[in-house]
Amino acid sequence: MSIVLAHLSDPHILDLRGVPLHRMLLNKRLTGWLNLRLKRGHKHRPAVVEAMMADLRALAPDHVAITGDLTNLALEPEFEAALAMIERLGMHPSQVSVVPGNHDLYTEGSRRSRRFGTYFEKYITSDLDLAVDLPGGRFPFVRLRDDLALIGLSSAVPRLPLIASGRLGEAQRRALREALDHPEVRSRVPVVLSHHPIVDPLGRLGPLMRGLEDLADFRDVLDHGRDVLALHGHWHRRGHERLAGARGATIHRLGATSASLVHHDEEKMASYNVYEIDRASGLVRSRARVWSAATERFEDAALPDGAGQTG
Numbered sequence: 328m329s330i331v332l333a334h335l336s337d338p339h340i341l342d343l344r345g346v347p348l349h350r351m352l353l354n355k356r357l358t359g360w361l362n363l364r365l366k367r368g369h370k371h372r373p374a375v376v377e378a379m380m381a382d383l384r385a386l387a388p389d390h391v392a393i394t395g396d397l398t399n400l401a402l403e404p405e406f407e408a409a410l411a412m413i414e415r416l417g418m419h420p421s422q423v424s425v426v427p428g429n430h431d432l433y434t435e436g437s438r439r440s441r442r443f444g445t446y447f448e449k450y451i452t453s454d455l456d457l458a459v460d461l462p463g464g465r466f467p468f469v470r471l472r473d474d475l476a477l478i479g480l481s482s483a484v485p486r487l488p489l490i491a492s493g494r495l496g497e498a499q500r501r502a503l504r505e506a507l508d509h510p511e512v513r514s515r516v517p518v519v520l521s522h523h524p525i526v527d528p529l530g531r532l533g534p535l536m537r538g539l540e541d542l543a544d545f546r547d548v549l550d551h552g553r554d555v556l557a558l559h560g561h562w563h564r565r566g567h568e569r570l571a572g573a574r575g576a577t578i579h580r581l582g583a584t585s586a587s588l589v590h591h592d593e594e595k596m597a598s599y600n601v602y603e604i605d606r607a608s609g610l611v612r613s614r615a616r617v618w619s620a621a622t623e624r625f626e627d628a629a630l631p632d633g634a635g636q637t638g
Protein backbone atom coordinates (compact mmCIF):
# COMPACT_ATOMS: atom_id res chain seq x y z
CA MET A 328 0.00 0.00 0.00
CA SER A 329 1.28 3.41 -0.89
CA ILE A 330 1.86 6.28 1.50
CA VAL A 331 -0.14 9.49 0.95
CA LEU A 332 1.94 12.64 1.40
CA ALA A 333 0.24 16.06 1.21
CA HIS A 334 2.37 19.11 0.41
CA LEU A 335 1.41 22.70 1.07
CA SER A 336 3.46 25.87 1.10
CA ASP A 337 3.66 29.62 1.53
CA PRO A 338 0.51 30.48 3.51
CA HIS A 339 2.14 33.90 4.26
CA ILE A 340 0.17 34.58 7.41
CA LEU A 341 0.18 38.31 8.14
CA ASP A 342 -0.43 39.68 11.62
CA LEU A 343 0.81 43.14 12.53
CA ARG A 344 -0.43 43.17 16.10
CA GLY A 345 2.15 44.52 18.48
CA VAL A 346 4.27 46.30 15.88
CA PRO A 347 4.54 50.05 16.67
CA LEU A 348 4.26 52.30 13.64
CA HIS A 349 7.65 53.94 14.22
CA ARG A 350 9.35 50.56 14.03
CA MET A 351 7.56 49.77 10.82
CA LEU A 352 8.83 53.05 9.40
CA LEU A 353 12.40 52.50 10.51
CA ASN A 354 13.15 49.01 9.39
CA LYS A 355 12.70 46.78 6.42
CA ARG A 356 9.32 45.61 7.55
CA LEU A 357 8.02 48.75 5.87
CA THR A 358 9.32 47.55 2.55
CA GLY A 359 7.75 44.17 3.12
CA TRP A 360 4.49 45.78 4.11
CA LEU A 361 4.38 47.99 1.00
CA ASN A 362 5.42 45.09 -1.19
CA LEU A 363 2.65 43.00 0.26
CA ARG A 364 -0.03 45.66 -0.07
CA LEU A 365 0.86 46.76 -3.57
CA LYS A 366 1.59 43.40 -5.10
CA ARG A 367 -0.53 40.80 -3.44
CA GLY A 368 -1.82 41.71 0.00
CA HIS A 369 -5.41 41.89 -1.19
CA LYS A 370 -5.20 38.40 -2.67
CA HIS A 371 -3.87 36.35 0.26
CA ARG A 372 -7.02 35.03 1.92
CA PRO A 373 -6.87 33.46 5.40
CA ALA A 374 -10.31 31.89 4.79
CA VAL A 375 -8.85 29.79 1.95
CA VAL A 376 -6.18 28.42 4.31
CA GLU A 377 -8.89 27.51 6.81
CA ALA A 378 -10.84 25.70 4.09
CA MET A 379 -7.64 23.90 3.10
CA MET A 380 -7.13 22.62 6.66
CA ALA A 381 -10.69 21.21 6.58
CA ASP A 382 -10.08 19.60 3.16
CA LEU A 383 -6.86 18.04 4.48
CA ARG A 384 -8.63 16.69 7.55
CA ALA A 385 -11.12 14.97 5.24
CA LEU A 386 -8.30 13.56 3.06
CA ALA A 387 -6.46 12.26 6.14
CA PRO A 388 -3.01 11.83 4.52
CA ASP A 389 -0.25 9.85 6.23
CA HIS A 390 1.99 12.91 6.36
CA VAL A 391 1.88 16.64 5.61
CA ALA A 392 4.96 18.59 4.42
CA ILE A 393 5.02 22.39 4.60
CA THR A 394 7.78 24.08 2.59
CA GLY A 395 8.15 27.48 4.21
CA ASP A 396 6.92 31.09 4.18
CA LEU A 397 4.37 30.23 6.83
CA THR A 398 4.59 33.84 8.05
CA ASN A 399 5.00 37.07 6.20
CA LEU A 400 7.17 39.27 8.42
CA ALA A 401 8.39 36.63 10.90
CA LEU A 402 6.43 38.31 13.73
CA GLU A 403 5.47 36.41 16.88
CA PRO A 404 1.68 36.71 16.32
CA GLU A 405 2.22 35.30 12.83
CA PHE A 406 4.11 32.30 14.21
CA GLU A 407 1.34 31.77 16.75
CA ALA A 408 -1.27 31.84 13.98
CA ALA A 409 0.82 29.46 11.84
CA LEU A 410 1.13 27.03 14.75
CA ALA A 411 -2.64 27.19 15.32
CA MET A 412 -3.15 26.51 11.60
CA ILE A 413 -1.03 23.33 11.77
CA GLU A 414 -2.77 22.21 14.94
CA ARG A 415 -6.12 22.47 13.16
CA LEU A 416 -4.99 19.57 10.95
CA GLY A 417 -5.57 17.39 13.99
CA MET A 418 -2.46 15.32 13.19
CA HIS A 419 0.25 14.08 15.52
CA PRO A 420 3.42 16.25 15.30
CA SER A 421 5.33 13.20 14.03
CA GLN A 422 3.08 13.33 10.92
CA VAL A 423 3.80 16.97 10.02
CA SER A 424 7.16 18.30 8.79
CA VAL A 425 7.99 21.98 8.31
CA VAL A 426 10.96 23.87 6.83
CA PRO A 427 11.55 27.66 6.90
CA GLY A 428 11.18 30.08 4.00
CA ASN A 429 12.85 33.43 3.48
CA HIS A 430 9.85 35.23 5.04
CA ASP A 431 10.17 33.15 8.23
CA LEU A 432 13.63 34.67 8.84
CA TYR A 433 12.69 38.11 7.66
CA THR A 434 14.33 40.10 10.42
CA GLU A 435 17.47 39.96 12.54
CA GLY A 436 15.23 39.79 15.61
CA SER A 437 13.50 36.64 14.43
CA ARG A 438 16.86 35.08 13.67
CA ARG A 439 18.45 36.09 17.01
CA SER A 440 15.49 34.73 18.97
CA ARG A 441 15.52 31.50 16.90
CA ARG A 442 11.80 32.01 16.50
CA PHE A 443 11.21 29.43 13.75
CA GLY A 444 12.98 26.58 15.54
CA THR A 445 11.29 27.45 18.83
CA TYR A 446 7.73 27.61 17.52
CA PHE A 447 7.97 24.57 15.24
CA GLU A 448 10.28 22.45 17.41
CA LYS A 449 8.00 19.40 17.34
CA TYR A 450 7.73 19.47 13.53
CA ILE A 451 11.49 19.50 12.92
CA THR A 452 12.60 16.64 15.17
CA SER A 453 15.06 14.21 13.62
CA ASP A 454 15.52 10.44 13.78
CA LEU A 455 19.15 10.74 12.68
CA ASP A 456 21.72 12.95 14.34
CA LEU A 457 23.21 14.80 11.36
CA ALA A 458 21.93 18.34 11.81
CA VAL A 459 23.99 21.51 12.01
CA ASP A 460 23.05 24.82 13.71
CA LEU A 461 21.45 27.28 11.30
CA PRO A 462 19.49 30.51 11.75
CA GLY A 463 16.12 28.69 11.51
CA GLY A 464 17.04 25.81 13.83
CA ARG A 465 18.90 22.52 13.42
CA PHE A 466 18.87 21.11 9.88
CA PRO A 467 18.76 18.82 8.03
CA PHE A 468 16.27 16.74 9.97
CA VAL A 469 15.59 13.20 8.83
CA ARG A 470 12.21 11.71 9.67
CA LEU A 471 11.79 8.04 8.86
CA ARG A 472 8.10 7.34 8.23
CA ASP A 473 7.14 3.96 6.75
CA ASP A 474 8.41 3.98 3.15
CA LEU A 475 9.53 7.62 3.32
CA ALA A 476 12.67 9.34 4.54
CA LEU A 477 11.72 13.02 4.85
CA ILE A 478 14.80 15.25 4.84
CA GLY A 479 14.14 18.88 5.80
CA LEU A 480 16.55 21.66 4.83
CA SER A 481 16.82 25.31 5.75
CA SER A 482 17.56 27.47 2.73
CA ALA A 483 16.44 30.66 4.46
CA VAL A 484 18.91 33.36 5.40
CA PRO A 485 18.22 36.95 6.55
CA ARG A 486 18.51 39.29 3.56
CA LEU A 487 18.20 42.94 2.62
CA PRO A 488 14.70 44.19 1.66
CA LEU A 489 13.34 42.73 -1.59
CA ILE A 490 16.14 40.14 -1.79
CA ALA A 491 14.63 36.68 -1.48
CA SER A 492 17.65 34.52 -2.27
CA GLY A 493 18.72 31.62 -0.08
CA ARG A 494 21.64 29.34 0.71
CA LEU A 495 22.12 25.88 2.18
CA GLY A 496 25.78 26.29 3.07
CA GLU A 497 28.58 23.77 2.96
CA ALA A 498 27.93 22.14 6.35
CA GLN A 499 24.27 21.49 5.60
CA ARG A 500 25.06 20.16 2.11
CA ARG A 501 27.61 17.77 3.61
CA ALA A 502 25.02 16.58 6.14
CA LEU A 503 22.49 16.11 3.32
CA ARG A 504 24.98 13.92 1.47
CA GLU A 505 25.44 11.82 4.62
CA ALA A 506 21.68 11.56 5.06
CA LEU A 507 21.14 10.35 1.48
CA ASP A 508 23.87 7.73 1.97
CA HIS A 509 22.52 6.49 5.31
CA PRO A 510 21.20 2.89 5.24
CA GLU A 511 17.89 3.92 6.88
CA VAL A 512 17.39 6.44 4.07
CA ARG A 513 18.68 4.21 1.28
CA SER A 514 16.06 1.60 2.16
CA ARG A 515 13.28 4.21 1.75
CA VAL A 516 12.14 6.82 -0.80
CA PRO A 517 14.02 10.08 -0.09
CA VAL A 518 11.79 13.18 0.03
CA VAL A 519 13.80 16.40 0.35
CA LEU A 520 12.02 19.53 1.59
CA SER A 521 13.47 22.97 0.84
CA HIS A 522 11.74 26.31 0.43
CA HIS A 523 13.81 27.32 -2.59
CA PRO A 524 13.48 25.22 -5.77
CA ILE A 525 16.23 23.08 -7.28
CA VAL A 526 16.18 24.90 -10.63
CA ASP A 527 16.71 28.57 -11.39
CA PRO A 528 15.19 30.02 -14.56
CA LEU A 529 16.92 33.33 -13.94
CA GLY A 530 20.28 31.67 -14.48
CA ARG A 531 23.20 33.50 -12.93
CA LEU A 532 21.03 36.47 -11.95
CA GLY A 533 18.76 34.25 -9.84
CA PRO A 534 21.00 33.73 -6.81
CA LEU A 535 21.44 37.50 -6.48
CA MET A 536 17.71 38.11 -6.22
CA ARG A 537 15.65 35.14 -5.22
CA GLY A 538 17.30 31.78 -6.01
CA LEU A 539 19.77 29.56 -4.17
CA GLU A 540 23.35 30.76 -4.05
CA ASP A 541 24.70 27.23 -3.94
CA LEU A 542 22.18 25.68 -6.33
CA ALA A 543 24.75 23.81 -8.46
CA ASP A 544 26.31 22.18 -5.39
CA PHE A 545 22.86 21.27 -4.03
CA ARG A 546 21.90 19.60 -7.31
CA ASP A 547 25.19 17.76 -7.29
CA VAL A 548 24.39 16.26 -3.85
CA LEU A 549 20.83 15.36 -4.83
CA ASP A 550 22.07 13.58 -7.94
CA HIS A 551 23.22 10.57 -5.92
CA GLY A 552 22.19 7.81 -8.33
CA ARG A 553 18.74 7.09 -6.86
CA ASP A 554 15.36 8.72 -7.56
CA VAL A 555 14.57 11.55 -5.20
CA LEU A 556 11.54 13.80 -4.64
CA ALA A 557 12.48 17.46 -4.13
CA LEU A 558 9.56 19.44 -2.73
CA HIS A 559 9.63 23.25 -2.72
CA GLY A 560 7.57 26.43 -2.44
CA HIS A 561 8.76 30.03 -2.98
CA TRP A 562 7.55 30.33 -6.60
CA HIS A 563 3.88 30.15 -5.64
CA ARG A 564 3.35 27.96 -8.72
CA ARG A 565 2.65 24.26 -8.83
CA GLY A 566 4.32 21.84 -11.18
CA HIS A 567 6.05 18.50 -11.52
CA GLU A 568 9.33 18.46 -13.44
CA ARG A 569 11.33 15.30 -14.04
CA LEU A 570 15.03 16.14 -14.11
CA ALA A 571 17.43 13.54 -15.42
CA GLY A 572 20.19 12.59 -13.01
CA ALA A 573 23.69 11.64 -14.07
CA ARG A 574 23.31 7.89 -13.47
CA GLY A 575 19.82 7.22 -14.85
CA ALA A 576 17.96 8.38 -11.75
CA THR A 577 15.17 10.97 -11.77
CA ILE A 578 15.02 14.05 -9.58
CA HIS A 579 11.35 14.98 -9.27
CA ARG A 580 10.95 18.72 -8.72
CA LEU A 581 7.55 19.20 -7.09
CA GLY A 582 6.39 22.79 -6.53
CA ALA A 583 3.37 23.88 -4.51
CA THR A 584 1.48 27.17 -4.78
CA SER A 585 0.87 29.62 -1.97
CA ALA A 586 -1.81 28.10 0.25
CA SER A 587 -3.58 31.45 0.60
CA LEU A 588 -3.18 33.15 -2.78
CA VAL A 589 -6.30 33.61 -4.90
CA HIS A 590 -4.90 34.12 -8.39
CA HIS A 591 -6.30 34.37 -11.93
CA ASP A 592 -3.49 32.12 -13.25
CA GLU A 593 -4.73 28.57 -12.67
CA GLU A 594 -1.21 27.29 -11.92
CA LYS A 595 -0.84 29.88 -9.14
CA MET A 596 -4.27 29.43 -7.60
CA ALA A 597 -4.28 28.33 -3.93
CA SER A 598 -3.85 24.57 -3.72
CA TYR A 599 -1.95 21.72 -2.18
CA ASN A 600 -0.36 18.68 -3.81
CA VAL A 601 -0.99 15.03 -3.02
CA TYR A 602 1.64 12.36 -3.73
CA GLU A 603 1.22 8.60 -3.52
CA ILE A 604 4.56 6.94 -2.88
CA ASP A 605 5.76 3.42 -2.22
CA ARG A 606 9.12 1.90 -1.50
CA ALA A 607 9.31 -0.26 -4.61
CA SER A 608 8.01 2.19 -7.23
CA GLY A 609 8.80 5.62 -5.75
CA LEU A 610 6.34 8.32 -6.82
CA VAL A 611 3.31 6.41 -8.09
CA ARG A 612 0.82 9.23 -8.60
CA SER A 613 0.56 12.99 -8.08
CA ARG A 614 -2.33 15.42 -8.19
CA ALA A 615 -3.40 18.75 -6.76
CA ARG A 616 -6.40 19.91 -4.75
CA VAL A 617 -7.12 23.38 -6.14
CA TRP A 618 -9.33 26.12 -4.70
CA SER A 619 -12.29 27.00 -6.87
CA ALA A 620 -13.44 30.59 -6.38
CA ALA A 621 -16.76 29.63 -8.00
CA THR A 622 -17.67 26.72 -5.72
CA GLU A 623 -15.51 27.82 -2.73
CA ARG A 624 -14.23 24.27 -2.44
CA PHE A 625 -11.06 22.37 -3.25
CA GLU A 626 -11.27 20.25 -6.38
CA ASP A 627 -8.99 17.61 -7.94
CA ALA A 628 -6.68 18.73 -10.74
CA ALA A 629 -3.66 17.27 -12.50
CA LEU A 630 -0.27 18.55 -11.41
CA PRO A 631 1.01 20.39 -14.51
CA ASP A 632 4.21 19.38 -16.24
CA GLY A 633 6.57 21.90 -14.73
CA ALA A 634 9.36 21.59 -17.30
CA GLY A 635 10.59 25.03 -18.31
CA GLN A 636 8.57 26.87 -15.68
CA THR A 637 9.80 30.35 -14.92
CA GLY A 638 8.67 30.65 -11.34
Ligand SMILES: [Fe+2]
Pocket residue numbers: 337339396428430560561562563585
Ligand atom coordinates in the same frame (compact mmCIF):
# COMPACT_ATOMS: atom_id res chain seq x y z
FE1 LIG B 1 6.40 32.79 -0.58
Ligand SMILES: [Fe+2]
Pocket residue numbers: 396428429430491522560561562
Ligand atom coordinates in the same frame (compact mmCIF):
# COMPACT_ATOMS: atom_id res chain seq x y z
FE1 LIG C 1 9.79 32.55 -0.45
